[in-house]
Amino acid sequence: MxxxxxxxxxxxxxxxxxxxxxxxxxxxxxxxxxxxxxxxxxxxxxxxxxxxxxxxxGKAELVAKAVRHSKPGGIGLEEIDTGSLRGDLHALTLRSDDCEMEQNSALMRGLAMAVHGNPDLLQAFREHLIEPEIAEFHRLLQRAVDRGEVAADNPASGFMMHMMLGAFVARTLLDEQPPTQAFILSYIDAVVLPALGAPVD
Amino acid sequence: MxxxxxxxxxxxxxxxxxxxxxxxxxxxxxxxxxxxxxxxxxxxxxxxxxxxxxxxxGKAELVAKAVRHSKPGGIGLEEIDTGSLRGDLHALTLRSDDCEMEQNSALMRGLAMAVHGNPDLLQAFREHLIEPEIAEFHRLLQRAVDRGEVAADNPASGFMMHMMLGAFVARTLLDEQPPTQAFILSYIDAVVLPALGAPVD
Incomplete structure (x- = not known):
């Protein structure tokens, strides 16, 4: 061509x-x-x-879009609709196996470091990765509110991304191991759903 | 001398x-x-x-101990005993003002990056910073269990540090601002206490 x-x-x-x-x-x-x-x-x-x-x-935009394209949590979140918040979050977690999660975790750690010296990379990340993911999590959460699973004014709703991202980062720092499916699933059931007041079973 | x-x-x-x-x-x-x-x-x-x-x-041990000595969350956690888990976590947060939290956040970000190239620093951090903090959070949580505020088998208990550390890190990454007292206090009330099933008021 x-x-x-x-x-x-x-x-x-x-x-x-x-x-x-x-x-x-x-x-x-x-x-x-x-x-x-x-x-x-x-x-x-x-x-x-x-x-x-x-x-x-440019390089920053190309990298941000490549990461977004590869992230199971990024692309395709809108395709998940199991009928319950727990089902949606579990389906989201199960999209990437432990090996992919480990690779992804190493990659994101490297990029998180690069962001500090590269404001254009941070800007590209915000635009192409963070903001679309926040919007998609909000749609997923809105469906749970519409179904009556989560109260519209539940104060944890605003911390959805903080809770999820925190699990990945803290797992790496505190436990010195990459997040596994089993870890994320139990974190969702023990922390995210109870904080949102959503059914765990 | x-x-x-x-x-x-x-x-x-x-x-x-x-x-x-x-x-x-x-x-x-x-x-x-x-x-x-x-x-x-x-x-x-x-x-x-x-x-x-x-x-x-050596340098790694000296730095780890200096950070631990300066961290309001590290030293003196054992002195906090307000009679409720919410009171203890709020008191812990209020020990450092927003300016200290911002400085601390910048320092920890730099050290988290240094850890990758320095296994001896990671080892010193685990020994002198992370493990003592985990032990202190467990004591604080155990008192809440003893008072009947938190069920002994609450599954979120094992994620105490993940929830707390996650808030700090995600705040910096997602919101591009250092954690403030107001942010941490509302996160404790919206996420940590409900996940643990502990009273919020």
Whole structure:
């Protein structure tokens, strides 16, 4: 595909996009954010740097979108609708197996460090990762409110993301091990649902 | 004080210890963990490197103990006993004002990053900071169980530290602001106490 054709169509295929995001994540795991170059991404994916910049604007945006695309918690949350908050949160957890969760945890730890020296990365993360996830969690929670599982004014509703993210981070720091499905499921049942006053069984 | 006198007495005074820990934290804020040297600590505190090594073993242990000494959540938790779990957790939060919490948050963020490249720092943190805090939170929780505020088999008990630490970390990442007293107090009332089934008022 020539540059002109790409520019005219202005969008690449979903398959090509997935392949490209996968290559970005591989490079991130290999060299980290600071050492990652658009040249390396172009070489690895056999695309031109011009195409990458036109499609993604820059390295920070490309990385944020690649992470969002790969995150089971990010993409596809809207497809989950089991009929109960517990079911939805458990289904969400079970989307990634323990091996994926460990890889994801290592990747996010590296990126959380890179964010400090790169305000553009933090901005891209907010826009493409954090805000969409907050919005999706709110939709999931709103359905629980609509079903009568959670009171509309439950004060824990505003801490949904804090509770969930906290479990992942604290598990890594306190227990020196990556979060497992079993850990997250028991945390949801012991902390998140009781705090929200939602049924645990 | 000569080296020999220090060795004989084997312990420095609490005032001198506090002064030394303060200087270590100042240096940490100025240059970060990796650039901190025992030479700089010795110069800043007008002590000999030999004394520092004899008393603390090494840089990792010295830093971990300095952080523990400065942390309102670390030292003095055992002095808090208000008669209710909510009172204890609120008193704990109110020990440090928002300015101290912001400084502490920045310091801990820097150290959390340093931990990745320094296994000896992680080991010192576990031994001198994390494990004592876990033990102290367990005592505080045990008193709540003894008073009948929390059921002995409440499943959230094992997540006490995860809930608390999660609030601090997620606040910084999600909301891009340091945790304030108001934030932590409302998180305790909305999440921690309901999850534990403890009275909120």
């Amino acid at each position: 020539t540059e002109v054709a790409t520019a005219r169509r202005s969008r690449i295929t979903p398959e090509r996009e997935a392949e490209l995001y996968g290559a970005v994540l591989d490079l991130l795991r290999e060299v980290g954010y600071d050492a990652l170059t658009m040249d390396a991404v172009a070489a690895r994916t056999r695309s031109s740097k011009a195409t990458l910049y036109r499609q993604w604007g | 000569t080296e020999v006198a220090t060795a004989r007495r084997s312990r420095i005074t609490p005032e001198r210890e506090a002064e030394l820990y303060g200087a270590v934290l100042d240096l940490l804020r100025e240059v970060g963990y990796d650039a901190l040297t025992m030479d700089a600590v010795a110069a800043r505190t007008r002590s000999s490197k030999a004394t520092l090594y004899r008393q603390w073993g």
